[in-house]
Amino acid sequence: GAVVSQHPSWVICKSGTSVKIECRSLDFQATTMFWYRQFPKQSLMLMATSNEGSKATYEQGVEKDKFLINHASLTLSTLTVTSAHPEDSSFYICSARVAGATDTQYFGPGTRLTVL
Amino acid sequence: GIQVEQSPPDLILQEGANSTLRCNFSDSVNNLQWFHQNPWGQLINLFYIPSGTKQNGRLSATTVATERYSLLYISSSQTTDSGVYFCGSGGSNYKLTFGKGTLLTVNP
Numbered sequence: 001g002a003v004v005s006q007h008p009s010w011v012i013c014k015s016g017t018s019v020k021i022e023c024r025s026l027d028f029q030a031t032t033m034f035w036y037r038q039f040p041k042q043s044l045m046l047m048a049t050s051n052e053g054s055k056a057t058y059e060q061g062v063e064k065d066k067f068l069i070n071h072a073s074l075t076l077s078t079l080t081v082t083s084a085h086p087e088d089s090s091f092y093i094c095s096a097r098v099a100g101a102t103d104t105q106y107f108g109p110g111t112r113l114t115v116l
Numbered sequence: 117g118i119q120v121e122q123s124p125p126d127l128i129l130q131e132g133a134n135s136t137l138r139c140n141f142s143d144s145v146n147n148l149q150w151f152h153q154n155p156w157g158q159l160i161n162l163f164y165i166p167s168g169t170k171q172n173g174r175l176s177a178t179t180v181a182t183e184r185y186s187l188l189y190i191s192s193s194q195t196t197d198s199g200v201y202f203c204g205s206g207g208s209n210y211k212l213t214f215g216k217g218t219l220l221t222v223n224p
Contacts, residue, residue, distance in 0.1 A: 002161075032210060038157075043202065044214045091157055095212075103147045103210055107159035 001027050004096050006108035013084055014116055021079045021111045023094030029074035030096035034105065035067075038091045050077040084115040118143050120205050122215035129193050129222050137188040137218045139203035147206040148179050150188050152199050153217070159202070162188070193222045 003026040013019050023033055031052050036044040048058045048069050056069035066088075068080040077096075081088050091112050095105040119142035129135055141148070150162040163170050163177040165186060170177055174193075179186040186205075190197055200219050204212035 034211070043216045044159075044204075046211055046213070049211060093157070093159065095159075097210055102164050103206070104161070104164045105147075105149065105204075105210075105212060106161060107151070110157040112157070 002098055002104070002106045003027055004094065004106050004108040006094055006111050008111060009109060010112040010114075012114045012116065015085055016083055018080055018082045019084055019113060021081075021092055021094075021113075023077045023079070023096070023108050025075045025096040025106075028096070028098055030077075031074065031099050032097040033071060033077040034095045034097070035069060035077075035079050036093045036095065038093060038110075040091075044093060047079075081113065084113070086115045089113055089115045117211075118145065118205055118207060118213045120203060120213050120215040122201075122203060122218050124218060125216065126219045127221070129220070131193060131195060131222055131224050133193050133222075134189070134191045135193060135220070137190070137201055137220075139186040139188070139205070139215055141184050141186075141203075141205040141213075143184070143207065144181065145184075145205040146208055147204075147210070147212065148186050149204045149212065150177055150186070151202045151204065152197075153202060154199055162201075190220075193220075195222050195224055198222045 033050040035047045050071040071077040093110040095107045121140045151159040167181040200217040206212045
């Protein structure tokens with residue numbers, strides 16, 4: 001149980017284009033999902049918290065107009081990197097919080113974005 | 117926000133050895149999780165352990181919340197244990213702050 005998927009697993013795009021990444025909780029409902037970014041050989045940095053049916057809350061320094069987050073249902077959150085540039089190349093990971101007795105977060109397999 | 121420090125940053129072991137990884141956090145936490153990141157980047161949940169002790173096979177973890185640290189024990193290490201181990205801790209807002217990780221290399 002508690003499986004989180006991400007799609008696509010990797011994507012290469014041209015500078016200036018937009019890329020959408022999907023995060024799905026497959027066997028549970030997630031009122032809260034999180035988006036992280038990880039640079040090579042570094043830790044995970046929280047970008048934003050995505051709550052179903054409401055606007056996402058962004059961490060300091062994260063451009064909300066560049067990283068659009070939509071959490072339209074209890075099992076799906078999307079991250080759209082708009083007008084991507086090479087510096088946006090990174091590993092993006094989502095997680096979903098299992099509400100209930102514990103606050104355990106389960107992580108998706110990640111999406112590797114390369115912007116040419 | 118919560119600050120998380122992990123030690124050691126790197127650890128090299130021979131297969132069969134035991135190891136202890138440490139995670140210090142700066143404030144009281146509602147959530148403390150240990151993860152193993154595999155070579156493909158997937159974070160594998162090891163333990164949810166904001167306090168107390170848990171064991172799962174060759175792995176066990178202990179969190180002493182009053183002293184703000186958690187320990188991950190790996191016994192009889194195997195080459196498949198290699199990878200980066202992260203701890204993430206969080207307060208009442210459910211956000212997780214991650215340490216910089218421990219890179220474990222287990223040699224045959």
